[in-house]
Amino acid sequence: MNAENSPKRRKNISYAKWGYLFIAPFFISFIIFSLFPLLSTIYYSFFKYYRQGLKIIGPTFIGFENFSNLFRTDLLNYLGNTLIMWIIGFIPQITVALLLAAWFTNQRLHLRGQGFFKTVIYMPNLIMASAFAMLFFALFSDNGPVNGSLQALGILSQPFRFLASVTGTRGLICFMNFLMWFGNTTILLMAAIMGVDPGLYEAAEIDGATSNQMFWRITIPLIRPIMAYVLITSLIGGLQMFDVPQILTNGAGNPDRSATTMIMYLNNHMYSKNYGMAGAVSTVLFLICAILCFLVYFIMSGSNDSVKKERKGGVHK
Structure with a gap:
């Protein structure tokens, strides 16, 4: 049983x-x-809640007053600073990463020492952003090695104040972000390209397609999901940009607060113990990040659908 x-x-x-x-x-x-x-955080954004000396004010419910006060400040300028520095750093990052990924995965080139080059380009990503910022602060200071070399070569007659100009400060921040992240992007794009069926390239080569045509007609459309992932994660990281500009400008975001990012602005409210305004800034940043990420996702997924429809139409024809 x-x-x-x-x-x-x-x-x-x-x-x-x-x-x-x-x-x-x-x-x-x-x-x-x-x-x-x-x-x-979202809950406290609707409250007046801050510290004044040893006295804590609130929490007192005030509705959307923190948000209305927030948009009367220079919030949009700080958002513009953040997006400008992210875009300037991301465009060369994705361009160089695509180029290197295409080279490293090209079977015709037979590049030797790929493991060594992959390690070298990924190394900056392992260095702490604070250490990177301190290094660049020392290199590009008024009496630093870069100015000394340019003067010795006769290119400059007097030191160029990189950190006293808007272009110089933003350029250094973008350059550092590019150096730290292009290696990681290259590895991701290499993995995506290596996942493409080699038979597609062989068929295209037999049909007489050039390398450029295969890259733009085969590689780019098929790695678009990874491109969307890279773009979204880079956008999130760009909106959260903090450590490099904070250390490079000593927390001031100078000159003229042109290097002040959204997170630096949030940090100022956290430092002053204004939890209500800090919550409002965090909520606005979260909403902006979510909207931009959804837009990127739908744009990229929409282009993927159009590519699939073109293929199906070509097959039926």
Whole structure:
């Protein structure tokens, strides 16, 4: 009797609880360290809650007053600074990364020492941004090695104050972000290109397609999902830009606050213990980031759908 019933009992055993058990640590960590702080930040953005000396004012519910006060400040200027520095740094980053990824994965070139080059281009990503900023602060200071070399070569008659000009400060921040992240982008794009079916390139080569045509007609459309991932993660990181401009400008964002980012502005409110305004800044930044990321995602996914329709149309024809 027991022997007959044992197979039925085994069939009724459910292993779903083990799946829930294994994924529970992630959801518990997410709720404690991400979801709860996010909800509390949004909650306190509707309150007057700050410290004045030793006295704590609030929390007092004031509705959307923090948001209305926020948009009367230079918030949009700081958002513009952040987007400008991200765009200037991202365009050369994605361009150089695409070029290197295409070279490293090109079977015709047979480049040697690829492992060495991959390690070298990825190395800046391992260096702390604070150390990178301190290095550039020393290199490009008024009496630093860069100015000394340019004067010795006769290019400059007097030191150029990189950190006293808007172009120089923003240029250094963009250059540092480019150096730190182009290696990581290159590795991701290389992985995407290596996932493309080699038979497509062979068929295109037989049909007489050039290297440029294969790159733009085959490689780019097929790696568009990874391109979307790179763009979205870079956009999120760009909107959260803080450590490099904070250290390079000593927290002031000078000259004329042209290097002040959204997170630096948020940090000022956190430092002054104005939790209500800090919550409002965080909420606005979250909404801007979410909207831009959704726009990028839908634009990229829409272009993917158009490519698929063109292929199907070509096949039916």
